[in-house]
Amino acid sequence: MTKTVYIGSGAGFAGDRLDAAIPVVETLRTCDGPRYLIFEVMGERTLAIAQRIKMRNPDKGYSPYLDEYLRGVLKACKENSVRIVSNLGNANPLGGAKRVHELAAELGIENLRVACVHGDDLLTFMDADEIGALPTIEGLEITGKEIVAANAYIGARPVADALALDVDVVLVGRTTDAALVLGPLIHEFGWGEDELDLLAQGTLCGHLLECGGQVTGGYFCDPGFKDVPGMDNLGFPIGEITANGSIVITKAANTGGLVSRATVIEQMLYEVHDPANYLTPDVTLDITGVTLAEDGENRIRLEGAKGKAPPETLKVTVSADGGWLGEAEMIYAGPNALARAELAADIVTKRCRKNGITDDIRVDIVGTSAVFDNDASDRRRGDNRPLDGEFRLRTAIRTMNKADAKYVNDEVLSLFCSGPAGGGGYRCNVMGQVNTASVLVPRETVETHCGASEVKP
């Protein structure tokens, strides 16, 4: 009988539902074949913040969510041979692996084996000048800035190497998200580097699973147009993959959500640019020949992804200090509310300029489609909407000077006694920012440092 590999997703971003993995594991334990659970919890910003934490404490810098995501499922996974593959390692997979052992001891789990993948962190083998000299393809100019983090998107091979160590849990740092799925498939099926169409199908499966509920009706539902049942109990996805690369996307049993052609197509194109050339370290994916077929309730079968050789370079996300983002809000309601909000906007802008704030300040009025507008509010100024209603003033500034961010917020606060009538609901925030750039590094520069090793308690 043909082997089927089952891979479920427990999280699609750092901040995803903490209990989503539980029904996924409940379903996986009934599946007849190798089973895996992935957690994708790393963004560019998350990684930079984790690097800063690691600089202060070398034992930390793994995901601050590690305990929360794993506590509810680690024992059930160990007992049911569901292997966990996750980038919960963030900036410190080794530290994360040690923490998994501590958690296992707390939960009374015996003989848990954990491995970590290393080699993505350029700061461990390149100096800042070398990194700063790499060609930028996207984002801010980084030359001359203090680099907080520089991590290459490594591929699925080191993940497969880690699984070959016969461990229960694999923690990685910066791999491609799809590698969390392709790694187990390479391990199970032995797909070689030249089996490009198989690698393409595996990468497509990874792309569909990596955002968790985004393929099962999450971030999809539009009431009356695209209805999804049971969103409060959204079932996270499970991929079923066979050696010939055939994929079925389905979801955990006894949950809400929906797997349909429409949910799968939206996720398939999510953050894809040229659909014939989606670059990954393992394969260049072409989805222009992929076909979808209904294969029972909440089951979509996908075939036809094509693979071409991967690029000679790897993408690296470089992060630098981005200063501060200050935001403040005040709400106006009832008759003439828009006129009062407009006056408030004018007062704040004039006072900030008069008092030496030189960075750009954006002033939105929420309730006027502010997110569709631009920094100059051209759309709002051009429309003639009714003045009555509910409108929320919102200011934003980016600055390297934290005091300036606080100053703008305080000008909004002062509207209470010195602004237009009837303002309320003041809120403010000043948040540290990370700026990122994407640069390219030759594969061999990174790959000689990539590998996997078991971490003992």
Next chain:
Amino acid sequence: MSETVTVPLHAVAHGRAGDKGNRSNISVVPYLPETFPFLVDQVTEKRVLNLFRHKGASAVERYVLQNLPAINLVIDDALEGGVNSALNQDLHGKTLSFLLLGELTVDVPVDCIPIGSRYRA
């Protein structure tokens, strides 16, 4: 062929926006496959660029996927700097799929609008 009506794209298609740097991609997926030729005709690079020009958009690349069917739109410089430097509340431009769906109109036969849709009333 049923009567032709002018409706927002939202009446006949759905989509999702994603970001990479200062570049947005928005998928456009018809509810009914027979609508797709109308979308290919009318959801043009030029019309899409005009919708996002006020944000600084500089170019649109359109990819037509007959196999799904769906259109993928890649809009350069649409995100006011993107997550690094935008002052917009929505740093990633996640809401922009609904700017496109709500403000780009298409001329389609009534039958392209799913039965039960409020756009058929």
